[in-house]
Amino acid sequence: MKCVIPKQNLKILSRALNTICRIGEDLYIEPNSSQLLMHTTNSWHTVYAWFKFDSSFFSSYFYTKEDEQNSDSSLKCKISLKSCITIFKSPHLARCLESCYMEIKSNADTITIQLRYSNFCVKTYLIPVLEYSALQVNQNVETSRILCIDSKVLSAAVKHFQNSETDISLDVTTEKVLFKTHSESCRDIRKMLRTELSLQSSEFDIYDVCGGTCITFCLKEIRPLLAFAEYMSLPVIIRFSSPGMPMVFGLKNGFIYESQYILSTMSDNGLSGETESLQLNINAIENTQSTDTGVQQENQSLILNRRPLIHSNLLTPMRVQVEYPDSISRKRKHSSSQQSQKKINSNNTNSVIEHFREEYLDDDVLLSQVADFHVNDAANQICVNNDGNSILGLTGHMFARCYTLPAGNSPKKGKVIVYDSDGLGSLKFETSSRDDRVSSKIQKCPSKISCHVRECAKCSYSRFLLM
């Protein structure tokens, strides 16, 4: 799937992502032939939020035949929301930003996001995919009562509540709606500020409550959505049925984009006072690791199961690459024609190495072609091959990829050079040919390297060579 988001819609996307990032840590992306779905849930599975962008939101939206042929889930992926947010943070969305290009390939290990600037600068982000899995949620929420209200009125109303307020009750009658401080929280109700706000039914655009009810939900989770709705000046639609059953906050801008927050409400037995903790309905959301099983799992065990997986995957950091056009003068040693060779691309790695050698390492001989492999494990390893060559496999903490080279027969044994992809910075340190020395030297390195890499991480990622 490939798509391009135009400049004016980038702000909406950025706002949406910033709204959704207050909920969960992972972002699930599900493209299909006509729309792009982004959704997340929090760790307790009490809130489920999604944003759906229609193909008209994008200036172009390609869903290739290949994508269609593949099974449904092959494009459904999970990425870290944090890494996504850093791309779409407002300072990055500078004035000269033209468009954003996004590509999701079936079963590739990264998602490509490219920010294109009006000065022909292109910034490429490769976001590692944590998992190819879908978040499956039972969205058949029974909603017998519907309220629709201007987001300005609603957000002004909730501003009367203290910021520390987590849960509020929504008491609806046929004439009016009462928002009030939830009275059964663990705190002593007699010592806290109680707030009650009434809105007449005439404030609402749609007021269908069929009798009255009183439900309690988490205000904290909903505040970001209200801020988004206020910014876009869209009305908010609240749908709910009875206490304990999930409720839905929705907003919709024509067919272009749509969002919904499904959140659990406090059930009646929570009010009985048997347990002090909040009894929240989690049935609305069921998350399955694989799409086939569809088995509803116990929430707690689900979280535990997922944890190790996430950790191992998070070690692969996001990669960023910036391409500058020729027009931007930079203090480079290289001519512009050579710059094109420096694009980070695993296919032309060899040419980059070649070029690098020509530029800097005239005396050095590369012993072997650079191998490219992915590091998944956290441990720092120095392995010694049978033929006496040592292989450097540095930790995946800092580096997306490491390059390994046998170093046995080199006339200039054990020289380690680290350089970043555009060749602007490099770091060399000598190691002895004896394996034990190699390992000791290298184990000292990571701190150095990490400093170095962090500096250049803004524009590129680094590679390793062992010569």
Place this chain on the structure above:
Amino acid sequence: MKFRGKIIDPNCMKQFYSIVIILSKLCKSVVLRLSSTKLYLIALNESNNNQISVWSVLDQQSFFKEYNIIGETESNEIFFSLPIDMFASSLSSAKQSNLKTLKMKLTDKLSPCLTIELELESQVSSKQLCVHDIPVSVILPKDWSEYNEPSIPSHNISVVMPSIRIVRHIVDKMKRICPKLIVTLGSTGKMVLGVSNFSATVDTHFTGLEIIGLQNTTDDEKNYSTTVDIKKFSQFLNCETLNLSKILCHVVEDLLLHCSIEEDEYVLHYFLSGIED
């Protein structure tokens, strides 16, 4: 015991809110003393034998449109304490321009409460009503004596404070040097703020201040100084809403630094007792 008050003028609401905000910066809980003509907001300094640190008096008539009080004693007064942060946050809606009326009353819901009713005008003709219940604890008449008007020792000197923004800026910088601030007022209309530590002594001189009162009017120049906790002084200066007011500064040598705002509608006194060098 009954109390009801209603403010409808937006300026009065803002002024009332700004007074509450000043107090909320200076203390955690405040005692509200209501009498038939005046409304007192009193804060005690718990760390210093419950001496009064803030004493403010609001003239009922200039704030309230309606004001009814029925006390249980002959003096027709009510005393209760309440957490000032809750009071401030429930009044924060007074900033909104669509506020029509602000009502305050004492109620008994679950516990004794000061109920604040805000009537808001909405775009649609119907009204919105926001009710805040602040839990209060009523103070019995036998304990009232603690909240009597503090007897202010006669000041050695009183001057008008220089621009509070400048003083705030300087005091905030001085805070890093030393926790104690020496405030000196001179009979020539001079104010000196000084801090010192082992390596440095910093003094800032403000001159040409208007002198309001002077104890002995001999011709010699005389300085009166007192040492106070710089953090507490800076807390006072950091109240944003003070910016526009004329602040008086009084010193009783070695004993007290007393800042006051005296307007027609209200009076606010802040007492900072001197600490030893």
